[in-house]
Amino acid sequence: MHTITDVDKYTVEDVRHVNDSTYVLQFSRGGMEFKPGQHLNLGTKGSGQHREYSIYSSPDNSSIEVLIKLVDDGVVSQQLRNVQPGDELSVKGPYGFFLTDAKPKKGEKLLFIASGTGIAPFHSFIMSYPEADYRLIHGIRNINEAYDREHYKADRYFACTSRGNKGDFNGRITDYLLSGQEKKADKVYLCGNSSMIYDAMDILRAQGYRHDQLFTEVYF
Amino acid sequence: MKVLKTVAFKTLGCRLNQFETDALVTGFHNAGYHVVEGDEKADVTVINTCTVTNQSDQKSRHTINHAAAKNRDGLVVVTGCMADNYKEKLEGQEQITYVVDNDRKSQIVELVNGHFTGEIIHPDKMMGDRFGFDTVQKSLHTRTSVKIQDGCDNFCTFCIIPSVRGRAVSRPVKDVLDNVRRVVDNGFKEVVITGVNIGRYDDEGLTFENVVEQVLELPGDFRVRISSLEPDGFSEDFHQLFSHPKLAPHLHLCLQSGSGEILLKMRRMYSANYFMETVERFRKAIPDFNFTTDVIVGFPGETDDDFQKTVDFIREAKFSHVHTFRFSRRTGTRADRMKEQVSGKVMAERSEVIRKISEENRHAYMHSMQGKEQRVLIEKVAGGMASGYGEHYMPVAFAVEDPTTNRFEQVRLTGTTPSADPVMQGTLI
Ligand SMILES: Cc1cc2nc3c(=O)[nH]c(=O)nc-3n(C[C@H](O)[C@H](O)[C@H](O)COP(=O)(O)OP(=O)(O)OC[C@H]3O[C@@H](n4cnc5c(N)ncnc54)[C@H](O)[C@@H]3O)c2cc1C
Numbered sequence: 001m002h003t004i005t006d007v008d009k010y011t012v013e014d015v016r017h018v019n020d021s022t023y024v025l026q027f028s029r030g031g032m033e034f035k036p037g038q039h040l041n042l043g044t045k046g047s048g049q050h051r052e053y054s055i056y057s058s059p060d061n062s063s064i065e066v067l068i069k070l071v072d073d074g075v076v077s078q079q080l081r082n083v084q085p086g087d088e089l090s091v092k093g094p095y096g097f098f099l100t101d102a103k104p105k106k107g108e109k110l111l112f113i114a115s116g117t118g119i120a121p122f123h124s125f126i127m128s129y130p131e132a133d134y135r136l137i138h139g140i141r142n143i144n145e146a147y148d149r150e151h152y153k154a155d156r157y158f159a160c161t162s163r164g165n166k167g168d169f170n171g172r173i174t175d176y177l178l179s180g181q182e183k184k185a186d187k188v189y190l191c192g193n194s195s196m197i198y199d200a201m202d203i204l205r206a207q208g209y210r211h212d213q214l215f216t217e218v219y220f
Numbered sequence: 221m222k223v224l225k226t227v228a229f230k231t232l233g234c235r236l237n238q239f240e241t242d243a244l245v246t247g248f249h250n251a252g253y254h255v256v257e258g259d260e261k262a263d264v265t266v267i268n269t270c271t272v273t274n275q276s277d278q279k280s281r282h283t284i285n286h287a288a289a290k291n292r293d294g295l296v297v298v299t300g301c302m303a304d305n306y307k308e309k310l311e312g313q314e315q316i317t318y319v320v321d322n323d324r325k326s327q328i329v330e331l332v333n334g335h336f337t338g339e340i341i342h343p344d345k346m347m348g349d350r351f352g353f354d355t356v357q358k359s360l361h362t363r364t365s366v367k368i369q370d371g372c373d374n375f376c377t378f379c380i381i382p383s384v385r386g387r388a389v390s391r392p393v394k395d396v397l398d399n400v401r402r403v404v405d406n407g408f409k410e411v412v413i414t415g416v417n418i419g420r421y422d423d424e425g426l427t428f429e430n431v432v433e434q435v436l437e438l439p440g441d442f443r444v445r446i447s448s449l450e451p452d453g454f455s456e457d458f459h460q461l462f463s464h465p466k467l468a469p470h471l472h473l474c475l476q477s478g479s480g481e482i483l484l485k486m487r488r489m490y491s492a493n494y495f496m497e498t499v500e501r502f503r504k505a506i507p508d509f510n511f512t513t514d515v516i517v518g519f520p521g522e523t524d525d526d527f528q529k530t531v532d533f534i535r536e537a538k539f540s541h542v543h544t545f546r547f548s549r550r551t552g553t554r555a556d557r558m559k560e561q562v563s564g565k566v567m568a569e570r571s572e573v574i575r576k577i578s579e580e581n582r583h584a585y586m587h588s589m590q591g592k593e594q595r596v597l598i599e600k601v602a603g604g605m606a607s608g609y610g611e612h613y614m615p616v617a618f619a620v621e622d623p624t625t626n627r628f629e630q631v632r633l634t635g636t637t638p639s640a641d642p643v644m645q646g647t648l649i
Pocket residue numbers: 039051052053054055066067068069070071073074075076077078117118120217218219220557558559
């Protein structure tokens with residue numbers, strides 16, 4: 001009944017750097033069942049420190065991946081960067097309800113809004129349901145944070161860059177939403193930092209979205 | 221004559237813990253133990269701990285030490301959330317005989333019986349059952365709780381409960397209904413539906429509302445109250461259930477903050493707007509519906525502006541009572557790691573502001589109830605005055621001739637006692 005335990009063994013398989021401050025940590029899956037959108041509590045074995053990380057990979061994969069951004073002076077994001085293949089991890093979960101009701105229905109348009117590594121649950125979802133009718137708006141600073149952009153269909157992924165001029169939109173997500181260019185969806189899912197989510201929700205509500213069309217996952 | 225073994229209880233923390241202690245009291249009583257006051261020396265002392273804040277840890281630790289020092293020859297059983305959170309540490313303490321986690325709390329009577337009959341087993345060897353508690357005896361209270369759910373998967377950033385109470389689990393509807401039937405047969409007139417996050421109830425697709433609906437359909441002269449509830453735990457039609465005469469028109473709906481930004485930082489699953497729309501929907505159907513709430517002041521990053529939003533919200537929603545918590549850092553939670561912690565002084569000031577508004581709201585609500593009828597469940601009669609709660613969960617006092625308690629009386633509300641903790645006055649109809 002009480003599943004918050006480390007029953008399975010989870011070992012590091014790979015650490016792939018997607019840019020100089022973000023990496024994908026891949027580890028063995030054990031017998032874990034999860035749904036796209038759920039997160040894990042993750043830490044190095046024995047450190048006693050855990051943080052939440054959304055699962056980046058699809059349940060169809062034999063391994064689990066998480067996408068982690070290094071936080072300056074952060075404890076766990078730094079510890080996990082230094083793990084080596086074969087090292088054991090401490091993993092608890094999966095937890096959460098984000099996206100778990102989003103299984104694509106025919107004719108349903110989904111709008112995904114992510115800041116930074118908040119793209120992770122959407123990646124898991126899209127890899128699981130490539131047929132979904134989605135648009136993914138990704139708020140990042142520079143275009144080098146458009147992690148694994150080639151994993152998405154070109155007309156469905158849309159980068160808003162707050163710095164530089166290489167984004168599909170040069171400016172913040174909120175500026176893009178305010179511009180009114182995005183077509184109306186049936187459901188909107190937002191993931192990432194709370195101030196982006198707060199501002200975006202305000203705009204979406206003003207644009208006529210009902211609260212039962214909006215879903216959030218706050219990272220910090 | 222055989223001398224009965226004595227058992228004492230100490231309970232810390234939430235209402236669920238209190239309910240679980242009540243059930244254990246009943247279990248020990250049924251097993252032939254003599255239940256004594258918590259501070260008395262006893263053959264068995266059960267400490268039902270809490271770990272929700274760092275202070276709760278301290279209090280729980282203090283209570284354990286105190287009880288153990290007093291009962292050097294007796295059994296000391298530590299259970300509750302601290303037993304889950306610090307199991308190994310507690311097991312290493314010689315003064316504690318058994319550390320029993322929440323999963324096995326309901327089996328403490330068997331564990332202790334076994335101990336005295338020489339069948340000593342490690343608590344971990346017992347089967348877990350979150351819902352295996354005895355039906356509480358009527359002698360303890362006039363209302364009893366029925367636990368329908370345990371655990372929480374919400375991961376609010378200030379709360380350690382998901383990692384100690386564990387994943388959300390729901391008690392099968394059939395067992396819930398059996399339990400309600402039993403307590404009603406035992407003579408209880410008010411049943412409080414309780415759990416850690418009851419809105420997350422899910423028994424093979426049956427929701428919280430479904431289970432409440434089925435409870436309301438059970439025969440008998442009793443009423444149903446819902447213990448504290450999260451705003452995202454029900455559908456937009458929930459208010460319709462309250463047209464059922466058995467369901468008390470009161471909800472303790474946890475707001476925590478009136479600022480949308482703070483709610484997101486708390487990882488609460490609703491917005492302030494959504495909460496207000498809910499309140500309005502209920503009041504449209506039942507204008508005198510009574511809402512009470514919990515609020516946390518001084519959450520990291522709470523600005524004056526955020527706080528003002530909470531103040532405005534409380535005024536607008538007209539909560540008749542606000543349970544105010546000063547934010548308390550809990551090691552292991554995200555909020556503990558957040559920068560921008562609010563000073564104790566500011567928290568104290570904010571908490572005082574809310575306390576005053578809560579008092580004003582309460583008086584205003586009581587005033588608005590004057591002249592109305594209430595069905596009061598009498599809990600106590602002393603000096604010809606009966607006291608108890610009406611269906612809206614307001615305390616009411618009125619003169620009676622019949623000193624019997626645990627019965628309903630129809631009362632007209634006439635006024636309010638002028639005090640900080642006011643009681644409504646009434647007359648029998
Ligand atoms: C449900 C959930 C899912 C998450 N999924 C992911 C994910 O997929 N990938 C990911 O990289 N992170 C994710 N996070 C954030 C993650 O849990 C950690 O907070 C983050 O890695 C920082 O941890 P740390 O131990 O390195 O820093 P800590 O030692 O905990 O210090 C963090 C401090 O830095 C601040 N901070 C600054 N930037 C960030 C940032 N980007 N994230 C968090 N805190 C920040 C915080 O406010 C805090 O004060 C998720 C969080 C939640 C609640």
